[in-house]
Amino acid sequence: MRDLPPFGVIWVYLSASPLLGLTLTLCAYVVAYWIYGRCKFSPLANPVAIAIGLVSLVLLLSGMPYSEYFSGAQFVHFLLGPATVALAIPLARQLPRLRRSFLPLLCGLVAGSATAIISAVVLTVTLGGSYQLAVSLGPKSATTPIAMGVAEKLGGLPALTAVLVISTGIFGAIAARFLFNRMRIDSHEVRGFALGVTSHGIGTARAFQVSPEMGAFAGLGMGLNGVLTAFLAPWLIPVFAGWLAR
């Protein structure tokens, strides 16, 4: 036990390799999931939010820069791509129900997508926010890359949009159960679809933890609203933001 280097030196040595970031991500998630389980999987104990908080805390306390953390965490991040593709699997399982509910889902999608964009823009402008802020908020229900692309194209702040997309995801995943219980919406099909349309991937992750059926419809809502927002937002946002600014 002689000449052991101090803990700080070991930490610096480990930080240099991707191992630490990867380990940190997985450990934080395991702890977050344990807390989620202890809270009887209550939406209030959202595991994404808890894990993000834990990792951020460690980075803050250790002074580890995000780029260093991400060199390890990118392996987890990379899997988002194939996982998004895999959303087609539960969807194909639900094909018969999907066929039957085609019209209701389409109507819900268009209404929800337009509500997300218009309400965000109108609220921001009426509460005194700038045009730039309204543009950054408009596409927040779409999945991050789509939302950031739309905000950038319209002159918003993509970095702010990313923050708002994640906030919308976490807030929707937390609030949905309470809202739907109050509204007496019981069908997992409807609940899942609305959660996916509103809260994209984070809502879909929550839906899969409730039931595979809810997850399938959430994944569908996420994918469809991502596509629809990419087309709707570029003309809805300028119309409403410009009309209110007058």
Added chain:
Amino acid sequence: MLASFATLLLFQCLGEGITFALKLPIPGPVVGMLLLFFALVAYPPLLERIEATGSELLRHLSLLFVPAGVGIVAAAGQVRGHWLTVILAVAVSTLLTLAVTAVVTRAVMNWQARRHNGDANDEGSGHA
């Protein structure tokens, strides 16, 4: 398991390629998801083969958002603006979107169920 993972990556590549070639404003994986969906509908045996791996990946979907989420927390400090406006707008707009999507979807389901009244095997509209 390996073959299933390769299939997922293959569809992601197809999606990324199409997005790039056609300059679509949609991320490649979303296009990949749509392509895989059509492939599964056209050729159902594929479903059995890739289902186990896909479900395993989706079971831990939450985990996959952690690295990006941490980056956003790290960047959030640099963004300045009307925070109260932003928080209010996000919260109210999110609740509105959830409610409107659910209400419209359910209303059309109920309308459809009423039109097809007597169709015994219609349980799609839930228990509303």
